[in-house]
Amino acid sequence: MRKTPKLAAAYVWCAIGSAVLALGGCASSTDTSILNTDPPEKMYADADALMNKGKFDAAARKFEDLDRSHPYSSEARRAIVLAAYAYYKAGKTPEAIASAERYTVMHPGTKDAPLAHHIIASSYFDDMKTSERDQTATRKALEQLRILKSRYPDSTYARDADNRIRIAEDNLAASEMEVGRFYQKDKNFIAAINRFKTVVSDYQTTAHVEEALMRLTECYMALGVVNEAQTAVAVLGHNFPESKWYRNAHALLKSEGLAPAVNSESWITKAWKSVPKLSLGGPG
Structure with a gap:
């Protein structure tokens, strides 16, 4: 079928229009990826100046711009961790965590790695909830704090x-006690024991360990597991002889004609021996 002159012209203009749109699309994608042509040292100085003025959000974005534009420069590596710090100071903790985690993955063991872990720890620490609420942020903060202590013991942050x-x-520990007491009240003693066990095993240096040992005594007595109850009271009495929790636990055993006694095979005995500053023996 032959095209009329008008129809042929329309096809030509359509073709030209498509080409222009295609070129426009390429130009647009190029525009969004244009990198900053300033030298890295200038970009670093500009970002640092923004930090000094308290313009933390702008400083963070400038440090990230430096990292994108000059990824192989000597300034780029430090820019990542400083972006994280600036985001933290700006109150943007998700961005701070993401940038700091990126640094720890790309540059582990470097001079600024302790700062990166400190930023992550601080971000989660600031987001910690009270004991009756979700403890995800607390656990993540503790993980990062322990990394600082173990990997970088000589750093200021450690x-x-x-x-x-x-x-x-x-x-x-307080959170575990909250849940444990709930289970105990509901007479779900196995579940309660598991919570109190976590406190005695993992959080022995907290004030909650005394009550945890007392609650274990109550739960084991309720289940008829007498030797574990006696061991819990023996550990409690030896290490906290003046504690009200020891007096209550001891009275509970005595009411059943029992006395504190250490079972060397008990998980309580083995867990308590792992505490370097506290010893295990009979009740005080």
């Missing part, structure tokens, strides 16, 4: 981590 570790552990 030295400052001790108090935060104590707070995080206390929060987790």
Whole structure:
């Protein structure tokens, strides 16, 4: 079929239009990926100046721009962790965590790795909830704090981590106690024991361990597992002889004609021996 002159012209314009659109699309995609042509040292100085002015969000974006535009420059590596720090100071913790985690993956063991872990730990620590709520942030904060202590013990951030570790552990122990008491009240003694066991095994240096040993005594007595109850009271009495929890636990055993006694095969005995500053023996 022969095209009329008008129809042929229409086809030509359509073809030209398509080509223009295609070129326009290419130009658009190029525009979005244009990199900053400033030298890396200037970009770093500009970002640092924004930080000094308290413009943390803008500084973070400038550091990220530096990393994208000059990924192989000496300034780019530090820009990643400084972007994380700037985001943290801006209150944007998800972005801070993402940037800091990227640094720890790409540059583990480097000079700024402790700072990156510190930023992650601080972001999660700030998001910690009270003991009756979800403890995901607490666990993640504790994980990062322990990494600082184990991998970078000489860093400033590791030295400052001790108090935060104590707070995080206390929060987790309190959470386990909350759930354990709920199960115990519901007479689900096995589930309760598992919660109290976590406190005695993992959070022995917290104040909650005394009550946990007492609750274990109650649960084991309720189940008729007398030797474990006696061991719990023996450990409690030896290490916390003035504790009200020891007095209550001891009275419970006595009401059944029993006395504290250490079972060397008990998980309680084995767990308590792992504590370097506390010893195991008979009741005080």
